[in-house]
Amino acid sequence: MPDFVKGLPRPRARSGPGPPAGARAGHTTDAAAGEVPRCWPGARREAGRGQGADRGDIEESRHAMPIGIIGAGAVGQALAGRFLAAGEQVVISNSRGPASLRALAARTGSALRPATVGEAADQEIVVLAVPWRRLGEVVAAADVTDWQERIVVDPTNPLGPPDFRAADLGGRVSSEIVAGLVPGARLVKAFNTLPPDVLGADPLTPAGRRVIFLSGDHARANERVARLARRVGWAATDLGRLADGGRLQEFPGGPLAALKLVMEP
Template sequence: MPIGIIGAGAIGQALALRLLAAGRQVLISNSRGPDTLHELAHALGAGLKPASVPESAAEDIVILAVPWRRLPAAVAATGVADWGGRIVIDTTNPLGPPDFKVADLGGRTSSEVVADLVPGARLVKAFNTLTPAVLGADPRTPAGRRVIFLSGDDAGANTRITRLIQHLGWAAIDLGPLAAGGRLQQFPGGPLPTLNLILQT
């Protein structure tokens, strides 16, 4: 079953590349429409299909890979009022261009805020602690596998995304619920972002 990606910037492209390398099908979308993504699909190869935002959002696993300030508009563009238990992977961090000012989260984690935007979804925070260049690189190194952290409030969703991360070649570390794990992952503020850790095998 394809995985939907909303956002075709550096993070979206890096994750699409890893998914395709593992033989997964990907629907990728952006705010400008699928006609603007044919060159990207040609560059990344078979298995990547340009799609509309609603088409990407219809998949069982959906990755949100858009800048923080564009997140409400991107979610609104899906047209989804109830996500019906589908898994949404939040890759975002609560800052971005043009001024990179950190958003006021009212003491919550950014993923708790994102969860409110996708009612009915099983939200998992992942892929937000590494740069796009590192995410797009082969996670298997001579020393071992690169580590990806994840957190979420639904144990079943966490397990499923853990298996996906492992299938793509990374080592997955489940940090537990969003209120605790999401805070460890959050950039800025958490201790885990930018750590390029290797699990020896």
């Protein structure tokens, strides 16, 4: 267990731009709910606006390395499913080894390859889809001596089983702590504000594209993850640096946590 995990006070939320009036945590924004708030001013709209991937995105997808996912639980499987549906190759791993993932691969198809944690960590983009309290041991199991040039995507939230108490972060943003575990990596906080069932659903709703928030301290890494999200069908909204955007995304405490927004066409 990482020594920074102490299920104590909730992290403090820094003030910042918030959602429009009426938007609230857990608020359903699908057309079936009868209410679809727009993203507020300042939320940057990605190119395409519901038209799907552009030609550059498609070419990048054809030549990109597989996406590595460490963790095959609800979040890992939800993201793998969406990436595969967009034509990506996925290398997925868990703590029990590749053999435990053969049934999942058989159901999913050849584009999903079960692998060791180390193999998943060897990809250009690595998603740490594991519980907060296991991050330290998972990173150690990856046995990576240099994370340089990798983009590490952090969909974690600083709480989890067995008690689901918020970790004491000492006033820091959770992804800043995760970045310290993978020195040299370009860390992007993303995919943490939606529950797995929503994350794994088709992001193209009758009302528009479902919004995904991301933040990070490396603009090119942010844009790379945003392009991936756009190919999947999400409307990616870059919130800027981790110290600010990451705090807005953080659960518990962040004003964007659990919001289910769509970007209207």
